[in-house]
Amino acid sequence: MPRIAHLYFKTAVIFLIIGIGMGLNMAISQDHSVIGAHAHCNLLGWVSMAIFGGYYALNPRKAEKRLAMIQYGVYTAGVALMVPALYLMLLGNMAMEPVVAISSIITFVGVLLFAFIIFTGEAVAITPSAQQFR
Numbered sequence: 001m002p003r004i005a006h007l008y009f010k011t012a013v014i015f016l017i018i019g020i021g022m023g024l025n026m027a028i029s030q031d032h033s034v035i036g037a038h039a040h041c042n043l044l045g046w047v048s049m050a051i052f053g054g055y056y057a058l059n060p061r062k063a064e065k066r067l068a069m070i071q072y073g074v075y076t077a078g079v080a081l082m083v084p085a086l087y088l089m090l091l092g093n094m095a096m097e098p099v100v101a102i103s104s105i106i107t108f109v110g111v112l113l114f115a116f117i118i119f120t121g122e123a124v125a126i127t128p129s130a131q132q133f134r
C-alpha cells in the first residue's frame with residue numbers, strides 16, 4: 001500500500017476514535033449540542049479520509065506525486081482545526097467562529113486539490129487479481 005494511503009487510514013481511525021468519543025459523551029450526558037462537531041469529525045475525518053486513502057491505494061502512481069502529500073497536509077490541517085473549533089463554538093464559545101470559517105475553507109481547498117488529482121494525470125488503477133487470493 002502506498003505510504004500516503006496508510007497515512008490517510010491512520011489519520012482516519014484517529015478521527016473515528018475522537019468522533020465516537022464525542023458520540024458516547026453526547027449519549028451519556030444527554031446533551032446533544034455538539035452534534036455538528038461529532039458528525040463532521042466522523043464524516044470529514046473517518047469516512048472521507050478512508051475514501052481518499054482507498055483511492056490512493058488503488059492509484060499508486062497518483063499516490064507517489066508530491067501533490068498527493070500536499071493534498072493530505074491541507075485537508076488534514078483543515079479538518080484537525082475545524083473539528084475542535086466547531087466543538088467549542090457549539091458549546092457557546094463564539095470567538096471560535098472565525099476559526100471555524102477559515103478551517104472550513106482550508107478543508108474545501110483540500111477537497112478541490114483531491115478533485116484536481118482525480119481529474120488529471122493517468123488514471124491507472126490497480127485491480128488485484130482474484131488468482132492471488134485463491
Ligand code: HEM
Pocket residue numbers: 019020022023024026027032035038039042043046047
Ligand atoms: C459508537 C459510535 C457513535 C455514537 C455513540 C454516536 C452517537 C450519536 C448521538 C448521541 C447523536 C445525536 C442524535 C440526535 O441528537 O438526534 C449522533 C448524531 C449523528 N451521528 Fe453519531 N454516533 C456514533 C458514530 C457515528 C459515526 C461512525 C458516524 C458517521 C460515520 C456518525 C454520524 C452522525 C451524524 C451524521 C449525526 C447527526 C444525525 C442527525 O442530525 O440526524 N455517528 N450520534
